[in-house]
Amino acid sequence: MSKYIVIFLFIVSGLFPAFSESKATAMADIPPATVPQKDTIYMKILPQIDVYPRPVFKNNRQRRLYNRLIRDVRITLPYAKQAANILDNVNDSLQNIKGEKARKEYLKSVEKDLFSEFEQPLRKLTFSQGRLLIKLVDRECQQNSFELVKLYRGGFSAFFWQGIARIFGANLKAEYDAKGEDLQTEQIVRMVELGLL
Known part of the structure; x- marks a missing residue:
């Protein structure tokens, strides 16, 4: 249950700044979303990051x-x-x-x-x-x-x-x-x- 609350807050926090501005600019700031089967899902393409393991030294x-x-x-x-x-x-x-x-x-x-x-x-x-x-x-x-x-x-x-x-x-x-x-x-x-x- 808490997982869904965190996801909901994440989505709302991403959309909140768009509602605080005028309607013309608010439409431009709405993040992209998809609507599969009457449900809106927020989409964000994240930049690629490289993850390297912490080096392990023998001596x-x-x-x-x-x-x-x-x-x-x-x-x-x-x-x-x-x-x-x-x-x-x-x-x-x-x-x-x-x-x-x-x-x-x-x-x-x-x-x-x-x-x-x-x-x-x-x-x-x-x-x-x-x-x-x-x-x-x-x-x-x-x-x-x-x-x-x-x-x-x-x-x-x-x-x-x-x-x-x-x-x-x-x-x-x-x-x-x-x-x-x-x-x-x-x-x-x-x-x-x-x-x-």
Whole structure:
């Protein structure tokens, strides 16, 4: 019985503001409903929410690694999102630029601006944060870092930077696997985006 009272109060509380206004605006504020067999049922499409189980750790080392991953995602995710925005802006600008020489000059100016803005903060990243950033760039841009360097700087530069990355234990060709290897990272990224972490 109490279940029906709660449902009734929920429905009435959703409809109450509509009755307090004028009749013209009240009709616009009435929530959608269906009428099956002479009975009105309130309908509301709720936004999708992701529910993740609370992480269970076997030992303190796993807890520290999880907390370190949270810290690393908080640090690197804004850079990956900025990279995606900058890439969109560059692609839009390149569509309006005619001529190969003008395109190269534009890309050099963008590169110079990016180096002056991001070189110092990115040099402060740890190796694990750098590897995570490479994967998050793939997540945000839908292209791995090797392909991006090859597209904008050429194959030789991409090969050179891939060699440098491999020396330091990273891989510019690393791809983000949200349902497999990077599942835990994806859960943390979504919680950070929602402001839950």
